[in-house]
Amino acid sequence: MDIGQKIRNARKAKGLTLEALAHQVGTDTGNLSRLERGKQGANQDLLVRIMGALGMSLASPLDMDVSNVEPALQPTRPPxxxxxxxxxxxxxxxxxxxxxxxxxxxxxxxxxxxxxxxxxxxxxxxxxxxxxxxxxxxxxxxxxxxxxxxxxxxxxxxxxxxxxxxxxxxxxxxxxxxxxxxxxxxxxxxxxxxxxxxxxxxxxxxxxxxx
CATH class of the missing domain: 2.10.109.10 (Umud Fragment, subunit A)
Known part of the structure; x- marks a missing residue:
């Protein structure tokens, strides 16, 4: 399963709309929709914000397709x-x-x-x-x-x-x-x-x- 689908599934599991998640991570719904559908990659900072908002782990990169994502992902910023x-x-x-x-x-x-x-x-x-x-x-x-x-x-x-x-x-x-x-x-x-x-x-x- 590619990263866009993982993000979509995690968003839906949390009951968040595209608009709600986009507001939380500081992007627009168009960018987020294209990312979920695999039509657009995400830069490092945006992906970290999305995964932090959804409680997704970056600890297992082999578990996801990151071909459209910049390398060297960092963990979510500590509180x-x-x-x-x-x-x-x-x-x-x-x-x-x-x-x-x-x-x-x-x-x-x-x-x-x-x-x-x-x-x-x-x-x-x-x-x-x-x-x-x-x-x-x-x-x-x-x-x-x-x-x-x-x-x-x-x-x-x-x-x-x-x-x-x-x-x-x-x-x-x-x-x-x-x-x-x-x-x-x-x-x-x-x-x-x-x-x-x-x-x-x-x-x-x-x-x-x-x-």
Whole structure:
């Protein structure tokens, strides 16, 4: 069985859609679909992220066809702990973490995602990022923020609105030359942005609580 089929079987066994897995590993559904069907290879970093998300082992390369994969695969990145902080200090922490002390964090949570030296967790407030689909970020769930991340349409960001000084968590969309912050909950309106906000960082991991 080739590696694409193994990934597909593992994804289905975990009950993940293509969209959900693509979101977790930072790729798009088209790339993931082509990889599963053997129409496209995967680079080393992406394959490691996929296998880490699916709990697949890289210890037995003879058990899989890696002809379309770059050699010298490395094991999944070991978990690293990042601080869970308040929304009030999120922007300041991202810019000057050295001004804070370990006691300023509510707690420390681990992730295998690389949020950089200044990464941090936040607790989701409200229901604007909750939806019936996947991903959904219900109130109380935790999101891991990587400061100074590239701005990519379709990804999720923590943003500071300059007029109100408030921080918000939304999906960033570019369409026909315009830029928007979109909530996943259709009850809330999409906001067009035009320099009236500052991007704090991109959300790269999430944890559910209270399960």
């Amino acid at each position: 690293k702990e990042y601080p869970l902080i308040s929304w009030v200090i999120a922007g300041e922490w991202a810019e000057s973490p050295d001004n804070f002390h370990p006691g300023d964090a509510e707690e420390w949570l681990a992730s295998t995602e690389n949020a950089g030296d200044n990464g941090f967790w936040l607790t989701v407030r409200g229901d604007s990022m909750t939806c019936a689909g996947n991903p959904s970020f219900p109130e109380g769930s935790r999101i891991l923020v990587r400061p100074e991340a590239d701005r990519i349409s379709g990804k999720y960001y923590v943003v500071k609105m300059l007029d109100s000084g408030e921080h918000t968590f939304k999906q960033y969309i570019e369409d026909a030359g315009l830029k928007y912050l979109r909530p996943l909950n259709p009850v809330y309106r999409t906001m067009e942005i035009n320099g009236n906000c500052r991007f704090i960082g991109r959300v790269i991991d999430t944890k559910m609580t209270g399960l």
